[in-house]
Amino acid sequence: MASTPDLQPGSAQAVYAALRRRFSDGAYAPGQRLTEMALAADLGVSRTPVREAIGRLLTDGLVVPAARGVAVAALSPIEAEHLFVLRADLEALAAELAARRQAQGHLAPAEVDALDRAVDEVEVAVRAHDPRASAQANLALHRAIGAAAGNTFLEETLHRVWDRIAVTTVANLDDPHWAGAITEQHQAIVRAIRAGDAEAARRAAKAHIEAAGRAYKPLT
Structure with missing residues (x-):
């Protein structure tokens, strides 16, 4: 995919904001696995800001650790x-x-x-x-x-x-x-x-x- 226009490569804050928008838009399904590599390619950025953004999403409770990445958190x-x-x-x-x-x-x-x-x-x-x-x-x-x-x-x-x-x-x-x-x-x-x-x-x-x-x- 083409890079997201409002992202500046290397900005973990911009990547985090973009991913939060996707969560709020319901773009991801509960249990869906997300990897640094796939997200970086999707957003057109390097893996470093994606890794930092994922750390914040873990803290937010929006994702949970999973094999080879994280998974979208589902509410019990x-x-x-x-x-x-x-x-x-x-x-x-x-x-x-x-x-x-x-x-x-x-x-x-x-x-x-x-x-x-x-x-x-x-x-x-x-x-x-x-x-x-x-x-x-x-x-x-x-x-x-x-x-x-x-x-x-x-x-x-x-x-x-x-x-x-x-x-x-x-x-x-x-x-x-x-x-x-x-x-x-x-x-x-x-x-x-x-x-x-x-x-x-x-x-x-x-x-x-x-x-x-x-x-x-x-x-x-």
Whole structure:
């Protein structure tokens, strides 16, 4: 493959950022083996920055040691349960803070309109029966809500949680029953944010993530 345009050869940070993007996009499957040689060739860089980036991914819990390299970490059922408990509270807080900022006039109309568009993009991808596009659009919406909360530390924590879940999000959004339910739930969250109703936003976000946790099928 051609080298990734935004990578500067020799930069472990750039390689790490590129690999994190791939994890968040659901580009890798649970248990998939990743080797320094293959990743270096894929990204068009030397093996040294890839080795350093893999070390950071190990620390993040996104990969685990495997024969001749590492493998994409898969969540066990109990790990998924624990992660969704945390995620429900984090995303409830993010929606609440976003709604409070809206009520205080700190969210620009364009930011709120962008949330509505993000909801529509998830629905379009779901209706097209495209799990990969659905997963990417879904994550983009949740990231937008996280950004609207205006709390950098909360947003950073959410990114770590989202990345751990992303590797199986594509498979889960291939479930027509769950995929069909998320649009209404997303609309409820964004509607509450637009109204500046912090409590309603918190409840809608928490209910949505709790429902996602019940529908989630860890792939081990």
